[in-house]
Amino acid sequence: MKILVPVKRVIDYNVKPRVKSDGSGVDLANVKMSINPFDEIAVEEAIRIKEAGKATEIVVVSIGPAKAQDVLRSALAMGADRAILVETDADLEPLAVAKILKAIALEVAPDLVILGKQAIDDDSNQTGQMLAALLARPQGTFASKVDIDGGHVVVTREVDGGLETIRLTLPAIVTTDLRLNEPRYASLPNIMKAKKKPLEVRALADCGVDATPRLKVLRVTEPPVRAGGVKVADVDALVAILKEVGVA
Amino acid sequence: MPSIIDRDEMVYDVVIVGGGPAGLAASIRLKQLDPDISVCLLEKGSEIGAHILSGAVIDPRALDELLPDWRESDCPLIAVPVAENLHWYLTAKASYTLPHALMPPLMSNDGNFTCSLGSLCRWLAEKAEALGVEIFAGFPAAEVLYDAAGAVIGVQTGDMGVDHNGLPKADFQPGMNLKADYTLFCEGARGHLTKRVKARFDLEAECQPQVYGLGIKELWDIDPARHMKGRVIHTQGWPLNESGTWGGGFLYHQANNQVALGLVTALDYANPYVYPFEEFQRWKQHPAIRAVLEGGRRVAYGARVINEGGWQSVPQLSFPGGVLAGCSAGFVNVPRIKGTHTAMKSGMLAAEAVLRAIRSGRKQDRLVEYDRSVRSSWISLELQLVQNAQPLVTKWNDKLGTCLAGADMWLRTLFGFGLSRPMQHRSDASRLERGKKHRPIAYPRPDGAISFDRLTSVSYSFTNHEEDQPVHLRLRDCKVPIDLNLAVYAGPEERYCPAGVYEFVGQGEGAVGLQINAQNCLHCKTCDIKDPSQNIEWVCPEGGGGPNYPNM
Numbered sequence: 001m002k003i004l005v006p007v008k009r010v011i012d013y014n015v016k017p018r019v020k021s022d023g024s025g026v027d028l029a030n031v032k033m034s035i036n037p038f039d040e041i042a043v044e045e046a047i048r049i050k051e052a053g054k055a056t057e058i059v060v061v062s063i064g065p066a067k068a069q070d071v072l073r074s075a076l077a078m079g080a081d082r083a084i085l086v087e088t089d090a091d092l093e094p095l096a097v098a099k100i101l102k103a104i105a106l107e108v109a110p111d112l113v114i115l116g117k118q119a120i121d122d123d124s125n126q127t128g129q130m131l132a133a134l135l136a137r138p139q140g141t142f143a144s145k146v147d148i149d150g151g152h153v154v155v156t157r158e159v160d161g162g163l164e165t166i167r168l169t170l171p172a173i174v175t176t177d178l179r180l181n182e183p184r185y186a187s188l189p190n191i192m193k194a195k196k197k198p199l200e201v202r203a204l205a206d207c208g209v210d211a212t213p214r215l216k217v218l219r220v221t222e223p224p225v226r227a228g229g230v231k232v233a234d235v236d237a238l239v240a241i242l243k244e245v246g247v248a
Numbered sequence: 249m250p251s252i253i254d255r256d257e258m259v260y261d262v263v264i265v266g267g268g269p270a271g272l273a274a275s276i277r278l279k280q281l282d283p284d285i286s287v288c289l290l291e292k293g294s295e296i297g298a299h300i301l302s303g304a305v306i307d308p309r310a311l312d313e314l315l316p317d318w319r320e321s322d323c324p325l326i327a328v329p330v331a332e333n334l335h336w337y338l339t340a341k342a343s344y345t346l347p348h349a350l351m352p353p354l355m356s357n358d359g360n361f362t363c364s365l366g367s368l369c370r371w372l373a374e375k376a377e378a379l380g381v382e383i384f385a386g387f388p389a390a391e392v393l394y395d396a397a398g399a400v401i402g403v404q405t406g407d408m409g410v411d412h413n414g415l416p417k418a419d420f421q422p423g424m425n426l427k428a429d430y431t432l433f434c435e436g437a438r439g440h441l442t443k444r445v446k447a448r449f450d451l452e453a454e455c456q457p458q459v460y461g462l463g464i465k466e467l468w469d470i471d472p473a474r475h476m477k478g479r480v481i482h483t484q485g486w487p488l489n490e491s492g493t494w495g496g497g498f499l500y501h502q503a504n505n506q507v508a509l510g511l512v513t514a515l516d517y518a519n520p521y522v523y524p525f526e527e528f529q530r531w532k533q534h535p536a537i538r539a540v541l542e543g544g545r546r547v548a549y550g551a552r553v554i555n556e557g558g559w560q561s562v563p564q565l566s567f568p569g570g571v572l573a574g575c576s577a578g579f580v581n582v583p584r585i586k587g588t589h590t591a592m593k594s595g596m597l598a599a600e601a602v603l604r605a606i607r608s609g610r611k612q613d614r615l616v617e618y619d620r621s622v623r624s625s626w627i628s629l630e631l632q633l634v635q636n637a638q639p640l641v642t643k644w645n646d647k648l649g650t651c652l653a654g655a656d657m658w659l660r661t662l663f664g665f666g667l668s669r670p671m672q673h674r675s676d677a678s679r680l681e682r683g684k685k686h687r688p689i690a691y692p693r694p695d696g697a698i699s700f701d702r703l704t705s706v707s708y709s710f711t712n713h714e715e716d717q718p719v720h721l722r723l724r725d726c727k728v729p730i731d732l733n734l735a736v737y738a739g740p741e742e743r744y745c746p747a748g749v750y751e752f753v754g755q756g757e758g759a760v761g762l763q764i765n766a767q768n769c770l771h772c773k774t775c776d777i778k779d780p781s782q783n784i785e786w787v788c789p790e791g792g793g794g795p796n797y798p799n800m
Contacts, residue, residue, distance in 0.1 A: 012294075014712045014796045018547065021469065029504070030367065030799035032295060032710070185408045185421045188384055189256060 004110035038116025076194035077186035098130035128175035263428035267291030270574025271434030274595030279379035292388035302365035310592035331478025364799035386792035400569030402427035429611035465510030470544035526691035529699035549708035551746035639671035683738030729762035
């Protein structure tokens with residue numbers, strides 16, 4: 001069984017994002033970039049499935065600038081077998097990403113595609129679902145538990161009311177939630193070995209996909225700064241203020 | 249923790265500890281001289297540059313020697329040549345420009361560049377990797393490895409996945425033994441392994457103790473109308489002179505409408521109520537500094553100590569199996585506030601000595617020739633010229649000391665001798681005086697626009713440490729913070745730490761305890777230096793922890 005794991009290079013979760021002064025987007029100059037944490041969980045899950053003897057090959061794929069090779073190398077160091085980078089400097093929307101992943105999936109022919117439920121930069125939460133639709137395959141989103149069972153995958157989903165367990169026929173698409181696993185540390189020898197694992201770089205144009213944006217970003221703004229609180233002397237003062245702001 | 253861990257081992261020709269300018273220059277020089285030599289470089293930060301914090305105005309002299317075509321490349325240093333060099337003496341309300349004609353020529357910044365040292369290191373790391381250097385970021389060197397005869401044979405990387413009690417977690421990953429013919433310690437100021445090898449081999453037997461300053465820095469996006477690309481300003485005087493402390497501020501107009509600014513507080517201060525973080529906030533509120541920042545916004549915050557001992561504090565540089573380079577040794581030119589060029593040069597000289605030794609079949613012995621080559625290089629000439637500047641200012645204070653330091657540098661420049669022989673230092677820890685001798689200092693509250701509180705500031709260093717791990721700030725005696733530091737020295741750790749790691753908290757019934765918020769640690773090393781009884785030992789936390797500085 002083959003597993004395909006798409007990974008995205010995003011702004012590191014420790015970094016406080018800053019909006020560009022012209023409001024056109026987030027300033028990424030000199031900012032630390034890392035693998036999307038949900039995708040890292042997907043890589044870890046794929047490795048665990050392989051370690052359990054239920055998969056034979058893990059292919060990681062990223063779509064992004066040349067620097068995205070770094071996140072692919074991280075995934076290879078964790079234990080993925082080979083990597084593909086679809087190189088582009090364009091900022092792609094989920095639909096374009098899903099179409100490119102479809103092209104890759106048709107070529108790699110994985111039994112399971114496992115990816116993060118969302119990327120922490122744009123928080124779209126669309127790619128996995130769109131990919132499932134484009135490939136006409138079953139999907140198990142927000143997975144907190146994944147079990148391969150013969151020709152099926154049993155996915156425990158984190159839903160509003162609690163947990164929902166579903167059984168999908170392979171090949172299928174699974175998107176990961178935070179509690180699925182805790183990704184491992186890559187060891188130093190594995191980082192070295194990862195440098196020698198195959199990493200194929202191809203141009204976006206060679207995928208034969210129309211990646212033209214369908215959306216137009218009007219502006220990006222930072223959340224409003226929270227005003228400081230005030231101390232009130234007694235309950236009457238509190239009620240007066242609540243009335244003043246119209247909540248009582 | 250299992251007492252015997254089966255550790256993997258890898259063998260290299262050279263292991264370099266630390267991915268700053270010294271270590272990276274050494275790695276590049278080694279590969280330039282011999283592409284077949286195997287070089288491994290360890291960096292504790294999550295990536296190269298993550299723990300680098302400097303001004304910086306950089307003298308390109310060493311880079312010219314290392315990569316002569318850097319000016320024609322995409323090197324970030326080229327972007328902003330120093331266009332205007334100002335030296336201000338500050339009083340509480342005014343600033344006076346000191347004419348540069350009075351200063352010795354070595355103080356000129358002509359031909360220098362202002363740039364983020366973190367960005368320069370990231371660029372150097374790309375060059376090093378292209379040459380085949382194996383760079384491992386997120387892997388600290390945690391222990392020094394010795395052979396039976398006591399020679400350094402390499403280092404052990406830190407264990408990952410250890411819980412707060414020191415027990416292995418599910419994701420435990422033991423550190424590896426990396427062995428080498430020679431190990432280069434390029435850890436920066438007050439490196440934790442450097443400290444150990446200095447003690448073990450008594451490398452400071454014949455030099456003065458190293459002394460330090462604490463640099464607290466911010467990076468701001470400012471109003472383009474107020475930005476004057478290439479203008480660099482240094483200040484002395486207010487506010488530190490009010491507490492009899494010395495040090496100075498810097499404000500550099502760098503690329504992309506950003507300014508890098510900071511205040512260095514010499515850690516030899518006597519008054520335990522001195523609060524370097526608040527001194528920096530006060531300094532930013534000076535009308536001349538505030539005028540630059542108004543309408544701008546802060547991008548990043550950080551802190552790091554800088555060596556201020558100068559030439560007389562340079563220890564013996566070689567010992568069996570290893571050498572010290574860069575700020576591990578301490579090659580900062582204090583009045584010029586520059587150490588990048590000397591750090592790089594020392595790394596290059598170390599590389600050359602190591603390579604010659606390996607070629608002649610030697611290993612794990614003492615590279616006396618590296619000591620000699622540093623002492624006959626331009627590093628030595630440059631540092632000897634300024635070696636009394638810092639001690640004169642320390643001894644005679646701000647105004648007179650500065651004049652004497654200038655006179656000493658002029659004499660050395662023109663006639664080859666100074667006002668006195670190389671002057672002595674006392675350790676920073678020993679300078680601290682009892683709380684009773686001083687009065688608490690009242691610092692103004694932050695305004696939230698120019699000045700900020702400490703914890704909000706720490707969030708701009710993007711610091712993160714794995715939560716469940718042993719505290720990496722170790723107390724030799726856990727009674728000392730209360731019985732000595734709080735009782736006698738007014739609890740200085742609560743103020744000198746730029747990250748608020750140390751906090752005296754009530755524990756009920758009048759009892760007080762020291763709480764160590766190790767997760768906030770910026771790896772600046774101030775506590776390891778300034779604790780009056782040297783009771784705090786900084787050890788390396790789990791790899792990848794600490795600040796994630798952008799272009800600092």
